[in-house]
Amino acid sequence: MPDTPNKLSFASVSLHWLVGIAMILLLAVGIYMENTETYALYPIHKSFGVLILLLVLPRIFVRIKNGWPTPLAGRQAAEIMLSRVVQWVLILSTVLMPVSGMMMSGFGGHGVSVFGLELVAGNYDPVLEKVVPINGDLAGMAHSAHGILGNVLIVALLLHIAGALKSRFIAKDGTVLRMLGKEV
Ligand code: HEM
Numbered sequence: 001m002p003d004t005p006n007k008l009s010f011a012s013v014s015l016h017w018l019v020g021i022a023m024i025l026l027l028a029v030g031i032y033m034e035n036t037e038t039y040a041l042y043p044i045h046k047s048f049g050v051l052i053l054l055l056v057l058p059r060i061f062v063r064i065k066n067g068w069p070t071p072l073a074g075r076q077a078a079e080i081m082l083s084r085v086v087q088w089v090l091i092l093s094t095v096l097m098p099v100s101g102m103m104m105s106g107f108g109g110h111g112v113s114v115f116g117l118e119l120v121a122g123n124y125d126p127v128l129e130k131v132v133p134i135n136g137d138l139a140g141m142a143h144s145a146h147g148i149l150g151n152v153l154i155v156a157l158l159l160h161i162a163g164a165l166k167s168r169f170i171a172k173d174g175t176v177l178r179m180l181g182k183e184v
Contacts, residue, residue: 103142
């Protein structure tokens with residue numbers, strides 16, 4: 001069923017919340033594991049980080065098919081523009097975060113696997129007794145992109161949540177209810 005200005009489809013609503021919650025958890029785990037050097041979390045972060053693409057790709061397909069939800073009446077043009085920019089940053093980051101993560105790990109020689117299922121082999125050198133990057137420059141660029149995008153994503157998420165709170169409690173329009181699957 002397609003989205004209408006008054007009611008969003010089950011696919012739009014469910015994929016929005018599933019991807020949103022998964023992204024927030026991956027962000028939190030990524031920051032925690034890197035800052036505390038909790039290496040046991042790395043394979044879990046990487047596995048779920050790859051698996052999220054199984055939700056992200058259908059979500060993007062649904063968005064392309066349905067377009068962005070129509071802004072409800074009473075919104076100012078500048079506000080609509082800002083929320084659109086934030087929505088673009090969020091949706092692009094759902095692709096760029098997993099891709100940069102996979103490039104960092106793959107080119108870095110660490111390999112990419114999903115709960116033990118190897119997608120890209122690691123590059124451990126038994127003579128040197130260490131992981132050797134396949135392409136250190138690309139791995140480094142992907143690493144920087146993963147970190148910078150993570151920070152951009154946090155700002156975009158905060159703006160997105162602030163916008164939702166403003167709609168709900170200040171403008172008191174139906175934007176949030178519509179995102180919960182209700183007819184407005
Ligand atoms: C939506 C998916 C993902 C999100 C939101 C995400 C988020 C993050 C964040 C916020 C960090 C901390 C960065 C920093 O503090 O500089 C991080 C670190 C990391 N991520 Fe991801 N990530 C995702 C997917 C992936 C994937 C698919 C992989 C690899 C297959 C991956 C591998 C890593 C690694 C190895 C680190 C630690 C880097 C280090 O120790 O220097 N991530 N991630």
